[in-house]
Amino acid sequence: MTAHKTTQLDASRLARLPREVAMDDDAEASALKMGELSDLLGYSLKRAQLKVFEDFLRCVSSLQLTPAQFSVLLLMEKNPGRNQTEIANTLGILRPNFVAMLDGLESRELCMRVRSAHDRRSHNLMLTDKGRATLARAKKLIATKHEARLNEVLGPANRAALLEMLATIARDF
Amino acid sequence: MTAHKTTQLDASRLARLPREVAMDDDAEASALKMGELSDLLGYSLKRAQLKVFEDFLRCVSSLQLTPAQFSVLLLMEKNPGRNQTEIANTLGILRPNFVAMLDGLESRELCMRVRSAHDRRSHNLMLTDKGRATLARAKKLIATKHEARLNEVLGPANRAALLEMLATIARDF
DNA sequence: TATTGTTATACTCTATAACTATA
């Protein structure tokens, strides 16, 4: 039951990330004091997440894909033939909410629902050729624009460390 | 204009965070392959953010405060007398949406709107005694339960590094 | 004319109950 909680060792200091350089926090009028907010992990987590999703949308805007849609296509590619419940559960999407989402992707001919022969209740999900092509283009845009930008801002080692810590929180917290 | 993007230096490896230890990713039936999703920063960011907010709500459930409400109270405490536009802008809340939120806090007598003498259009916001007391209790709960838990999972040094990277993204990205 | 707080409104996300068709 959620083992290992105390497996951290050292954590030598990371890259020198710039801090309070510009001080133009809020532009014009005397910026407000953030107080303990600066130390609230959840607050920074939320603000960072919004920025990252915003940039994601910009980077793949030509393909009209949201982060959620991208994650669904990716999962279909890596796990062809899985049903709606399996894909939705893996992504933390509730089954009722997954229906409209799939309708959208299917109407754009990016994926297909195929009634299973073994269990006629379930739909085997799979990408269409167009879906595979769109996903491939999305991956390229994300790698060369989106994640590359994050590497610029953080540095590759920091980016990797950040990813690992976030995965740890998502898994063990 | 968003200076310093290439200020990263090293980033020696962090603590040994446990990985693929249990492998019980999805319980029963053969877990799905996550593919490139494991390397998508936005995905881990979102999942981690949900977990952290969930825990925040648990930790302060006795006070019935959401992360957003807590951040508003905190800002009022550190910046008494500021108006709605200033508080809302600082937190990235749109003014129209801030109205109902303030109504809720004010009806619980945690804060007050006081018409400004100098500019009768604006409301000076301030905590009530009850608001200050509630905020103090919330801070204690968050420090001893919520953030303490994060320290357990990540280790203090990792937690600090994570916080700094998230702030960097929120600021420079 | 511009700004503060506000209303109305709409759109997305998320969440729950209940239906249908299969098993």
Add this chain to the structure above:
DNA sequence: TATAGTTATAGAGTATAACAATA
């Protein structure tokens, strides 16, 4: 009876336009 997909619905969160009071 239990499960997969679905419908309906309700509640947050977020977004924009426009209005009244005030500057």
